Amino acid sequence: xxxxxxxxxxxxxxxxxxxxxxxxxxxxxxxxxxxxxxxxxxxxxxxxxxxxxxxxxxxxxxxxxxxxxxxxxxxxxxxxxxxxxxxxxxxxxxxxxxxxxxxxxxxxxxxxxxxxxxxxxxxxxxxxxxxxxxxxxxxxxxxxxxxxxxxxxxxxxxxxxxxxxxxxxxxxxxxxxxxxxxxxxxxxxxxxxxxxxxxxxxxxxxxxxxxxxxxxxxxxxxxxxxxxxxxxxxxxxxxxxxxxxxxxxxxxxxxxxxxxxxxxxxxxxxxxxxxxxxxxxxxxxxxxxxxxxxxxxxxxxxxxxxxxxxxxxxxxxxxxxxxxxxxxxxxxxxxxxxxxxxxxxxxxxxxxxxxxxxxxxxxxxxxxxxxxxxxxxxxxxxxxxx
Amino acid sequence: xxxxxxxxxxxxxxxxxxxxxxxxxxxxxxxxxxxxxxxxxxxxxxxxxxxxxxxxxxxxxxxxxxxxxxxxxxxxxxxxxxxxxxxxxxxxxxxxxxxxxxxxxxxxxxxxxxxxxxxxxxxxxxxxxxxxxxxxxxxxxxxxxxxxxxxxxxxxxxxxxxxxxxxxxxxxxxxxxxxxxxxxxxxxxxxxxxxxxxxxxxxxxxxxxxxxxxxxxxxxxxxxxxxxxxxxxxxxxxxxxxxxxxxx
Numbered sequence: 001x002x003x004x005x006x007x008x009x010x011x012x013x014x015x016x017x018x019x020x021x022x023x024x025x026x027x028x029x030x031x032x033x034x035x036x037x038x039x040x041x042x043x044x045x046x047x048x049x050x051x052x053x054x055x056x057x058x059x060x061x062x063x064x065x066x067x068x069x070x071x072x073x074x075x076x077x078x079x080x081x082x083x084x085x086x087x088x089x090x091x092x093x094x095x096x097x098x099x100x101x102x103x104x105x106x107x108x109x110x111x112x113x114x115x116x117x118x119x120x121x122x123x124x125x126x127x128x129x130x131x132x133x134x135x136x137x138x139x140x141x142x143x144x145x146x147x148x149x150x151x152x153x154x155x156x157x158x159x160x161x162x163x164x165x166x167x168x169x170x171x172x173x174x175x176x177x178x179x180x181x182x183x184x185x186x187x188x189x190x191x192x193x194x195x196x197x198x199x200x201x202x203x204x205x206x207x208x209x210x211x212x213x214x215x216x217x218x219x220x221x222x223x224x225x226x227x228x229x230x231x232x233x234x235x236x237x238x239x240x241x242x243x244x245x246x247x248x249x250x251x252x253x254x255x256x257x258x259x260x261x262x263x264x265x266x267x268x269x270x271x272x273x274x275x276x277x278x279x280x281x282x283x284x285x286x287x288x289x290x291x292x293x294x295x296x297x298x299x300x301x302x303x304x305x306x307x308x309x310x311x312x313x314x315x316x317x318x319x320x321x322x323x324x325x326x327x328x329x330x331x332x333x334x335x336x337x338x339x340x341x342x343x344x345x346x347x348x349x350x351x352x353x354x355x356x357x358x359x360x361x362x363x364x365x366x367x368x369x370x371x372x373x374x375x376x377x378x379x380x381x382x383x384x385x386x
Numbered sequence: 387x388x389x390x391x392x393x394x395x396x397x398x399x400x401x402x403x404x405x406x407x408x409x410x411x412x413x414x415x416x417x418x419x420x421x422x423x424x425x426x427x428x429x430x431x432x433x434x435x436x437x438x439x440x441x442x443x444x445x446x447x448x449x450x451x452x453x454x455x456x457x458x459x460x461x462x463x464x465x466x467x468x469x470x471x472x473x474x475x476x477x478x479x480x481x482x483x484x485x486x487x488x489x490x491x492x493x494x495x496x497x498x499x500x501x502x503x504x505x506x507x508x509x510x511x512x513x514x515x516x517x518x519x520x521x522x523x524x525x526x527x528x529x530x531x532x533x534x535x536x537x538x539x540x541x542x543x544x545x546x547x548x549x550x551x552x553x554x555x556x557x558x559x560x561x562x563x564x565x566x567x568x569x570x571x572x573x574x575x576x577x578x579x580x581x582x583x584x585x586x587x588x589x590x591x592x593x594x595x596x597x598x599x600x601x602x603x604x605x606x607x608x609x610x611x612x613x614x615x616x617x618x619x620x621x622x623x624x625x626x627x628x629x630x631x632x633x634x
Contacts, residue, residue, distance in 0.1 A: 005456045009463060009577045012420075017571055048574030061574055
């Protein structure tokens with residue numbers, strides 16, 4: 001993946017936006033457990049940042065995914081991990097399937113406003129009893145005449161308390177776990193939806209996360225994305241963007257943690273010298289920087305595959321696995337060098353220690369990535385994993 | 387009314403500048419470059435004047451090597467309608483730059499020349515002034531407010547005593563200061579549109595300018611390191627210390 005002048009400009013605009021419009025509010029949003037998604041996304045929509053790779057017919061730019069990766073990487077300038085994730089939900093988790101398979105009606109009424117920043121979107125796949133085991137979800141949509149009637153619940157839904165609609169995976173039939181599911185656009189103000197419960201999380205506290213209950217929610221059948229029974233397949237495809245986005249978005253966060261650690265240890269003295277004067281600290285930070293650079297190379301390679309239209313699942317899964325694991329190594333290793341200061345809730349390294357921990361769990365846990373990678377490499381395992 | 391805005395490619399303000407070991411200049415390899423921030427302000431002002439209906443066409447101009455095309459693309463993304471690239475790979479000294487810019491201004495028949503009060507690389511702060519002199523035009527430097535009123539421009543500038551407002555007849559040269567405006571975020575659609583806008587490439591020779599070599603940089607050195615300070619407890623102690631150093 002080559003960074004052209006336009007990639008660079010997009011990166012600069014995004015970074016400037018994050019530093020000016022987001023970072024000054026992060027501490028306040030962290031305390032509130034809430035970010036003003038409508039306000040922030042509306043501004044981003046105005047800059048064309050929410051439809052980078054979406055078709056021009058819905059107000060997007062129609063650019064290839066490498067631009068989206070440049071955007072994701074620039075989000076790493078954020079002072080916390082919650083916002084890049086919450087923004088990514090709008091651009092890369094809730095909307096790719098809709099853009100690919102949605103009807104004109106759905107695109108006009110839900111995708112277009114999401115690209116403009118007029119509507120906030122959520123992705124609703126996980127349930128209390130089924131996270132990484134996507135096929136194990138229990139929420140069902142029964143077809144009754146021209147309507148779907150949905151019942152069940154969804155768990156850990158980012159932006160869930162304020163989103164206008166969710167791209168929801170539901171069971172629309174019996175039988176084969178992978179052939180009985182569908183994606184449906186669910187307006188979250190529909191009758192029968194209760195999403196009052198805001199979840200209390202270890203990290204990523206600036207974004208609101210909800211549990212959503214659906215009790216006989218009736219929706220017109222035209223809210224179905226693409227074909228009935230194709231939901232699992234669409235979701236697996238949609239996961240590629242999600243996973244690549246997640247990898248790219250924390251490359252910058254990790255670099256920030258390492259740079260902040262170098263700056264802190266340069267001025268913090270112990271035993272008559274700066275902490276950074278210890279070769280052990282220098283070598284550790286140098287090694288972590290090298291690892292992050294290697295992850296970036298892997299992410300770019302996965303991007304190239306995706307842009308070329310080839311099956312990128314193997315590389316996207318590898319990037320996702322590596323980014324989650326490396327984030328844990330970087331934040332834990334750096335926090336150690338901060339000593340007691342690093343253990344303080346408000347220190348930047350503690351912020352990322354909490355926030356980036358999610359990356360080995362959300363968007364498909366490390367173990368699920370390992371399952372996909374093993375299977376793709378032919379190491380065995382007939383079980384279908386997502 | 388046509389406005390000409392010059393934009394210069396400079397080392398990004400975030401870069402920690404390093405002097406080359408042989409003292410022949412600063413390290414520019416592998417370093418991030420961007421548009422001179424004062425020129426960005428000039429560009430932003432031109433766009434605002436167009437939005438107010440005071441300016442109808444914006445032409446961006448730069449002088450320098452092939453890489454400077456990126457600088458022009460950024461200006462085009464801001465909203466310039468087209469651009470002129472005075473291509474010169476070698477060193478361009480201030481007088482040469484002023485001569486070239488004056489020639490472009492004349493050729494374009496523009497009414498307003500907007501540019502940053504200085505570029506953050508050499509901080510020479512003389513291009514605008516020299517262009518005005520070469521063209522025998524009024525100049526208003528360090529603008530913190532610009533109003534166009536028919537054939538005149540009212541330019542407010544920050545001076546030691548407060549604010550000074552100059553009235554200059556157009557055509558004129560106006561250089562922009564930091565507090566004139568805050569440049570907008572570049573929108574992605576505009577970044578992509580800029581790729582398709584026309585850039586005219588000319589040489590110094592085409593403009594009838596010969597590269598001058600009146601200045602010679604003999605040595606570049608980093609500023610001396612700040613020496614360690616001392617803490618004083620009282621004002622008396624401070625005064626004594628300053629007196630001791632012969633500073634007061």
